[in-house]
Amino acid sequence: xxxxxxxxxxxxxxxxxxxxxxxxxxxxxxxxxxxxxxxxxxxxxxxxxxxxxxxxxxxxxxxxxxxxxxxxxxxxxxxxxxxxxxxxxxxxxxxxxxxxxxxxxxxxxxxxxxxxxxxxxxxxxxxxxxxxxxxxxxxxxxxxxxxxxxxxxxxxxxx
Numbered sequence: 481x482x483x484x485x486x487x488x489x490x491x492x493x494x495x496x497x498x499x500x501x502x503x504x505x506x507x508x509x510x511x512x513x514x515x516x517x518x519x520x521x522x523x524x525x526x527x528x529x530x531x532x533x534x535x536x537x538x539x540x541x542x543x544x545x546x547x548x549x550x551x552x553x554x555x556x557x558x559x560x561x562x563x564x565x566x567x568x569x570x571x572x573x574x575x576x577x578x579x580x581x582x583x584x585x586x587x588x589x590x591x592x593x594x595x596x597x598x599x600x601x602x603x604x605x606x607x608x609x610x611x612x613x614x615x616x617x618x619x620x621x622x623x624x625x626x627x628x629x630x631x632x633x634x635x636x637x638x639x
Contacts, residue, residue, distance in 0.1 A: 481554040488565075492550075493569060496566075496575050499539065502535060502538050509532040511589070514593055520600070563576075
C-alpha cells in the first residue's frame with residue numbers, strides 16, 4: 481500500500497461528498513418512480529427514466545473514480561480501505577457512513593420498484609390474455625341480450 485498524500489485524501493473526501501449528494505438525488509428519483517408506478521402514470525415514468533438513468537451513470541462514474549484512486553494507492557475499493565485512508569477525518573467517515581446507508585436504501589427502494597413493475601406487467605399480461613381470448617372467441621348474444629356460447633349453430637352458407 482502506498483501512503484496517500486493530502487491530495488489523494490482530499491480527492492477521496494470530495495468523491496464521498498459528491499456520492500452522498502448524488503445518492504440523495506437518486507433516492508428522490510426512486511421515490512417519484514414509486515409514486516408514478518402506484519398511480520399508473522406511464523408518461524411520467526417515461527420522462528423520469530431518462531433522468532434516473534443519468535443519475536445512475538453519475539453515481540457509477542463516482543464509484544469508478546473512487547475505485548481507481550484507491551487502486552492507485554494499492555487498496556481494494558472496500559469499506560475498510562476508506563476507513564483506513566480517512567481514519568483522521570471523522571466528518572468524512574460520517575459522510576461515508578451516510579453513503580453506505582443511502583446506498584442500502586436505494587437498493588431496497590429499487591427492488592420495491594422492480595416488484596411494482598413486475599406486478600404491473602403481470603396485470604397487463606393477464607388483461608391482454610383475456611382480450612386476445614375474447615377476440616378469438618367472440619361472445620354471442622340472443623335477441624334478449626343474453627349471452628350464449630359461440631359455435632353449435634349452423635355454419636354460414638350452409639342450409
